[in-house]
Amino acid sequence: MATIDKQAIIKEFGKNENDTGSVAVQIALLTARINHLTEHLKENKQDNHCRRGLLKLVGRRTNLLNYYKEMDIEAYRALKEKLQIRK
Numbered sequence: 001m002a003t004i005d006k007q008a009i010i011k012e013f014g015k016n017e018n019d020t021g022s023v024a025v026q027i028a029l030l031t032a033r034i035n036h037l038t039e040h041l042k043e044n045k046q047d048n049h050c051r052r053g054l055l056k057l058v059g060r061r062t063n064l065l066n067y068y069k070e071m072d073i074e075a076y077r078a079l080k081e082k083l084q085i086r087k
Contacts, residue, residue, distance in 0.1 A: 009028050024075070026064055034057050037053065
C-alpha cells in the first residue's frame, strides 16, 4: 500500500497510533484500498485479476460494517458518513 498512507489512517480512526485491529481502522484501511483499486480499474478495464480482488475486499468490508452496526449503531453511522460509504 505504497500510495495509501496507513499511519495517517490509523492515527485518524484508531484509539491510539498502535491500534491497527479495531473494526473502525480495518474498515478505513479497506476503504482506502478499495478506492485505490477502483481508480486503477478505471484506467485498466481488462484487469480481471484486480477486479476479483476488489470484489473480495468489498465483501470483507461489508461483513465488517454489518458487525460494527450490530455493536455500536451511532459509531457505525459516524464512520459511514466520514468515509462516504453508500451501503
